[in-house]
Amino acid sequence: MLKTVVSETAKRLVVILFVVTGAFLLVRAAPGDPAAFMAGEAGSGDPAFIAHLRAQMGLDRPLPVQLGYYLRDLAALDLGQSYREGRPVFDMIAERLPNTLALAGAAFLLALVMGTAAGFLAAIHRGRLIDRLISIGSVLFFSSPYYWVALMAILLFSGKLGWFPSHGTQTIGAGYTGMRALADYLHHLVLPATASALFSMAIYARLVRASMIETANALFVKAAHARGMAPVWIWLRHVLRTSLLPITTMAGVQAGQLVAGTILTETVFAWPGIGRLMYEALGARDYNVVIGVFLVTSMIVILSNLVVDLLYRFVDPRTRAA
Amino acid sequence: MPIWKSLLSRPDAILALILLGAVVLAGVLAPLIFPGGPWRMVARPFIAPFTDMGHPLGTDALGRDLAVALIYGARTSLEIGLVSTCAAVLFGTAIGGIAGFFGGRVDSLLMRSTEMFQTVPSFALAILLVAIYSPSLLSIMAAIAVVSWPPVARLARAEFLSMRRREFVQAALLSGQSNLRVAWSQILPNVLSPLIVMAALMISMAILFESALSFVGLGDPQVVSWGYLISAGRGVMARSWWLTFLPGFSIMLTIVSISILGDAIGDSQDPHFERKETE
Amino acid sequence: MRLRTVICAVFAATVAMAAPISAQERGGSLKVALFPEPPTVVAGLSGLGSASIVSSKIYEALVTYDTDLNPLPWLATSWETSEDGLVWTFNLAEDAKWHDGTPFTAADVVTSYQVFSVENDRLKLISAKIDGVEAVTEHQVRFILKESIPSFIYMMNYGNLPIIPAHLYAAGNFRENPANATPIGTGAFKVADWEKGSYIHLVRFEDYRDGSRPYLDDLYFVTIPDAQGVAVAFEEGSVDVASASNLEGFDVARLSAMDGVERTNHGWEMLAPHGFMWVNTQKAPLDRVELRQALNYALDKDFIRDVVFNGLATPPRGAFDSRTKFFDAGVNAYAFDPEKARDLVAASGYDGAVLKLSTAPVGSAWARLAEYEVQAWKEVGINVELDNNDVGGYLKKLAERSYDLGNIYLYQYGDPSVGVTRNFYSFNDVPGSPWNNVGRYVNPELDALLTQADAVNDPAERAALYAKAQQIIADDAVQVWTAELQFPTLYRSRVRNLVTTALGLSDSFANVWVEQ
């Protein structure tokens, strides 16, 4: 087991190295001078400022050397400075990351639980009304841009009905503490989390349904029937459990995509996370921030993949042997 | 044609076909029906839908006809969806095919790289690409293709790999047919149907991707796209919700249609050929 | 030396505009919608309007201005100028303190000038004309000029010269000063906490120089990144104040019609945001005056006002905003005339080459404006394509002068010599900077005229010179003028004394109070 953890982790490290190098080369390969890019809002294109930036970014050195420095800094968690705020990008991301993780985490759980439940219901009622409804629902959610769903949700639930707040993480100035503050946070979380979750939820529902129907045809399920087990138990203990394995892999991919997807949700709901940070940095051409968020997001994806892979090995005994 | 037959036997598929057909037709014919283009200001702003039959879906904040914009948006979405999907499918199939066919070191090298592309969050990467190379139809298509080829490659690899082990492929190789010929004439036709189903899915994803990019302000400014319309309508949502609702609804309908058709094609394809004897 | 006392009214104007003193209540909090979130709230560090809205609560300037642009005391309690206008003496508040307890002195003003004469683009332009600044006493500071600057008192505005503490900024690079991490000002409020992306929370500065002020306990600036969000937040009551610069025009009408909501158009007299378009006058075919005139004639400014800006604009007559001093209403403006535009296009020899209109994502009205312009020009036969950029890329295009046309709005700062004429001096065409003469306009006659007008003390003489300049600029169609923008402020009726000066929301808020 330990060997697997080590080798899998090593594999991810290579991926991270690749992503970092890729991101680095991407910015360097972009048309134009990155220093001039970054001069943007603050620098007013002042040649002295650009020269200062060039030196600061080490652009006067040969490319491999630059990459070396870049990697070295990165190893020390130094993602560079935001020229716009003049602060370390790492700090800026660190202070917003909890919000993104809360949002993506809530969306992930919601999608996983609701999606699996829906897929389960649809599978056991295959061909009946409830299956049709769930199928239609999942096709609709799968097909809708979720930032649009988010906007519509604001229109309905914040605008018309006033049930949920439309922006931010808290009622500002309310001075809530303790449980009250948590409840307030959760109240703000409902719309963004649901809106982000719908797409993944639809994917899970479809996947769970398909996987369960396939598993339900497996011989061991028939064997369980032949053993006289109650159908409910067979669905739960044999079909669902076994069908969830492929979902685990999917969950790893989706968890990461959710983090990236928060760029949209956070923008719509004014949710102060790293997605919105990236969006705002994009507008201001604060490339260090953009790249920083990109790298952090990638790492979260890679990390969640790693966790899922290891989990999968743990859950599926067959892979453990291999 | 068995595909058509099976499509026409499903009411949902017929509906999807009609819808998608209408979208495609409108998109293709847009410049002929509305030669003035989507940006023309034709009436007073904020006409509500179904109130002025000259402008059935009403007008936007500048008095431009929303129906015309939606039709031109269809054109953009389809163009981007098709081109980027084609590029991704061709590239992905080539990479995956080579990996699956030859196996061994080539395979692990190609698949490791594919995996790397796949672990990077695709939306973030697309944003980065478009932002750095400045938004245009070309850069958007390229970015979408870049982030969407890995699943194709993986699918193609898996299919090629399993086909490569199939006995009819081995027999063909044994009979002296060249690798390329075997890959082309024996394997490719057999992996086409899962690839087609995947391509349908990818067109949907490409359309969603493009709309999301436009929404965050990274669309091609010369063309109208549904994502752009949503983002333009967003500011006036409280007053004229339909300006946001209708473009999103168009996306939804189009993608629902594509998904249904993709499912239907997927269902109709395999069993006929792949079915084993019943016992 | 005979001194002419200009003003010695302590706080009179503000009090005059406020409700009866007895009604003023202490306590309460105020929530102001703010976008974009400023990168910093240290005065003068960011050029963003939203940054100065927050920082002006924390820092102060020497003077502020009433809505007729008359200067009012702020950190300076009174000031005098010599007859020849070459010496300006400011008497400073004696009981002012920095948030860290250090007393405020004339040295702080000297340091601030030293910093911002380098860091501030507008101040930098006139710094050559200023011989020096000296602390006469602890509480008196004197500016000595080489030549007369009639607009000197407008140069002292908060945007140009906020006062920062000498004991923190005396040495080193301003932008990299570690003190930037913790803003320390003399203002009525100080920073309590800043949750990035959510809100900036300011609290009452207990040691503010005037015992009873400020009235508010807490001040929240709530970051809401889009117009729709601001509208919803204002509507549902989670913010008390919203500026129309963060709202869609029609929402302004809708929200100001709500019960318990007030609206004011004041507060922008100083800045006078003036919408126009840079035209790269040295790049063919835009070097043809006929084509530039055609660009102007082709735009329906009434349409822009009504549809693009939902009535929150005035059609401009030229380079001078009607709210700016020395604005000449008699200037020959470009009325909407597509026929004439078409003729001029033909006369210019324009061959149909595609021109690029550079824009930045600064709001949906601006996106609509650009789309309208492209379409309107298409109607008269000028082919223009949108070139969407993010803010940085847009400024880069301007700085490199690689643009053809570029929408923008600039503040005019009350006096044309501060905010307007700098855009036309041929020597202000400095590639690398996206500010000043970005249009690369070269006209020696105008240079001479403006130099004279900017230096003459006599208002009547200045008016005549500026009138002439305005006509030349208009005739030459140096720019395409689009709209004089209005940014009304919406607020709850229980909020009092919110906008009392020409600085609007970028004023101290020391007088603001809330009915409990």
Added chain:
Amino acid sequence: MMTDPILDVRDLCVDLRGGSRIVEDISLSVTPGQTVCLVGESGSGKSMIANAIMDLLPGSLLAVSRGQIRFHGADLRLCGHRALRELRGRRISMIFQDPMSALNPVRRIRTQFDEVFSAHGVEPEGGREARMLELLELAHLPTPRRILDAFPFELSGGQRQRVMISMAMALNPDLLIADEPTTALDVTTQAQILQLIAELQRAFGTGVLFITHDFGVVAEIADRVVVLRHGKIVEQGPLDEILRAPRAAYTRTLIDAVPAWNPRAGGLSTPALVSARALGKVFKGGATALDEVSMDLLAGETLGIVGESGSGKSTLAKCLIGLEEPDHGGIVMDGTDITALPAAQKRLRRHRMQMVFQDPTAALNPRHMIGRTLADVLKVNGCARPDLRARALALLDDVRLDRRLIDRFPHELSGGQRQRVCIARALAANPEVLIADEALSALDVSVQKQMLALFQDLKEARDLAILFITHDLRVAAEICDHVVVMRHGGVVARGTPEAVLAAGRHPYVEELLAAIPGQDWFPAGGAAAARGAGRCAI
């Protein structure tokens, strides 16, 4: 023997939903301690009958339309799902063909075994654990405790089937339905499993309904035989009667399909066409596939490679033909070691050896018509374009296929026809050597016989050397000039069939022989007499 039947099926019909009748008017019965064999080829509907009895038919596709299924006199069709579920597993058990997929791959044996008890709320004396261990021991599983903790994939095929049988017998059922439980297993394992079932049946007095396609197995275990074809009963009766005097011609065919015991004596002494020299191959993970294997294939002979799964026989074939690279050793053809040749040279020689695979369905491109499949091969082997069709038709003649099949797709052909197409395709390359890798085992027994004859004819007509890979010693002994017996990647015996099977044979050969089922009726030179006597004593 006049006990009441446990199971009594009367006039059972199964229909495709909204379609044709698949199973028609089946009547059969099983009494306690009796083994009834349901025999039939693929598509005869034998599994469907078993599923109908257990109420396990896929309800959306198939339904019992008529008839009675009486269990101890009560009609299962009328007793309701809940009552039926009570019976299943407790009083009627079932075991399946594929023991791998009949166990949930991701759960431990213990958990799955435990469900047998929990599903019926049974608490055996001494606790479940003890009972499970006891049952596994009864099934001759060596380390029951380890087995309980294992996952299915950690067990061998035979072990899994034993586990399945233990679970099936756990609650001491009256009836055991065994659906081809040994088909997926090696002969030696099959013999053990058959023995185990018989043993347990004796111990518990269970009635067994045993489904198979192999008359050898029938002869080994049945008390009573029901012969099924196209969903109808052809005939039924006691084993003796059926074997001795089958009334139906079809039954005769099935019985005749069991290979005769007829080891050939004289080998050829022609020069070697292909020789393997000390081939070695180790798979990733360390399993030895080939261990210093040497053999000669003589011109014009049939060489049998016999072995059970994992013996390395297929790897050997793949190495010879170039689908696998041996780790070391050489393959000599015409005096040159072809393993050392560059790839281009290898390809030039490819056509000289051709292969016929086990599964003809997988071996044909489903999207190519027969004509195209043949033409593709003819083309690369130098046939001019205008002649392609004529040559393809001639090939169909050679393999005795209707010429009209040339414009058909594989799925339109029967299994036997497809295998003939595969042979035709192999011939299209005009080879000198034909490798038949278990080429018969996926076919119905009646077809196997014809196919053997075809191989024999082709060999003579074309002067082919055939490398015949099989697990069936009897078949090899009957048709091959020489036989090589392999085990664990090595050669354990070689020579003419007679020599290999003569007295003093290798112990493994002995084991293989003994494992051949039904030797009472189909003698195979094994130790049949003694066991046969034992059976008669019941």
